[in-house]
Amino acid sequence: MAKRRSRGDGGLHWDEKRQRWIATASLGYDPSGKRIVKRGSGKTKTEAKTKLKEVLRDHDDGLAIAPTDYTVKDAVTNWLDYGLTGVDSSTVDNYKILCEKHVIAGLGARKLRDLSADDVDKWLATKAKTHSTRTLRLLHSCLNRSVKRAMARDKVKRNVVELCSIPAGRPGRPSKSLTFAQAEAVLTAAEDSPLYAYLVVSLLTGGRTEELRPLRWENVDLEGSPDTDPVVPPHVAVWRSVRSSGDTKTKRSRRTLALPGRAVDALRIQKERQRVQHQTAGARWQESGLVFTSAVGTQLDAANVRLQFRKVIARAAEIAPPEPFAHPLDPGEWTPRETRTSFVSILSDRGLQLEEISRLVGHSSTAVTEQVYRKQIRPVIQTGATVMNEIFDR
Secondary structure (H helix, E strand, O other): OOOOOOOOOOEEEEEOOOOEEEEEEEEEEOOOOOEEEEEEEEOOHHHHHHHHHHHHHHHHOOOOOOOOOOEHHHHHHHHHHHOOOOOOHHHHHHHHHHHHHHHHHHHOOOEHHHOOHHHHHHHHHHHHOOOEHHHHHHHHHHHHHHHHHHHHOOOOOOOHHHHOOOOOOEOOOOOOOOOHHHHHHHHHHOOOOOOHHHHHHHHHHOOOHHHHOOOEHHHEEOOOEOOOOOOEOOEEEEOOOOOOOOOOOOHHHOEEEEOOHHHHHHHHHHHHHHHHHHHHHHHHOOOOOEOOEOOOOOEOOHHHHHHHHHHHHHHHHHHOOOOOOOOOOOHHHOOOOHHHHHHHHHHHHOOOOHHHHHHHOOOOOOHHHHHHHHHOOOOEEOHHHHHHHHHOOO
8 A cells, every 4th residue: 555645745736827846845834824836847746846845945045046047147147236335336337347248258148056166167268368367357246246146045055166266367458668768759749738737737746637637727736835844845645546436546656646747747838728728618517626627618538548548649749750669650659648557667767766666656565655644644755856857857
């Protein structure tokens, strides 16, 4: 005589409409008194029972709400939509592009519970053939954070991405620096450019593009205090950036820099140009108080700066004398941030100590520099302007 099934063990039946076997198990009642029933389906009895065992195992592991069809795409989309609160909008846009183009395109259709470390390893190895190590780190981070969020919400048992190492990718584009002759050619070529003052200040102070674009006239002193003791030279206060917080990259990036004479002249020219632009634009002018603006007073964006910079590089290529070991002035190979590396390189070539350069560019990697920042309150760092005055004959 066959043994009778115990109460709560569920059953197995054929669903004519779905054309599948359905295995069920009762797990008692929820707080509202409703019976808790788990189901597994399959084309055969064995497949249905196996599926039910997986569902019950997930329930025991605390994954009671995990849908079996939850994919990598679902996890990544959820992270992009709800897991980036407080992150700068430009960073979010960058993550979305990376995820849609690489993560979702490569792994999105994979069911999250079926994703294995081998899947991730193979995917990263494929990307390593065409992308830099930095990009691979970003891709790994996006996927890792997406799966971690899904795991915290009982969508998957574990995060296999954390088990995967990031392979070495293709070498990234090395950063370059202008030679002194090239720098002079760039400044000469920029004289008729709307970016003239921007490039002079960037090249002669080492300011980051994200710090210069939101720079306001209230943070610029073109006169200084020559009658005080000690003398306060013309200077610029680098205390803001285009980040969502409005703050600089780090607190140590906050600095007040003396302006070389050439930068002072360029900023005076910029004031006059802006006055003319205001008159020309009339009612279209949008007063922002910014130092570097478009023709109607709005803040420059990164693409705006890059376009104008490359035009200047193209003109400078016609002026600069050929140098055997210098990087060619190819517009497509240079970016505005390399005026900052050029600033560091030119000062270093003239013998300025690394610690002092670190202060000028807002880096603080030594204990000595940190101690100086603690002792001084918003110091006007004059060494950069002094050396640049000597270099550019002011």
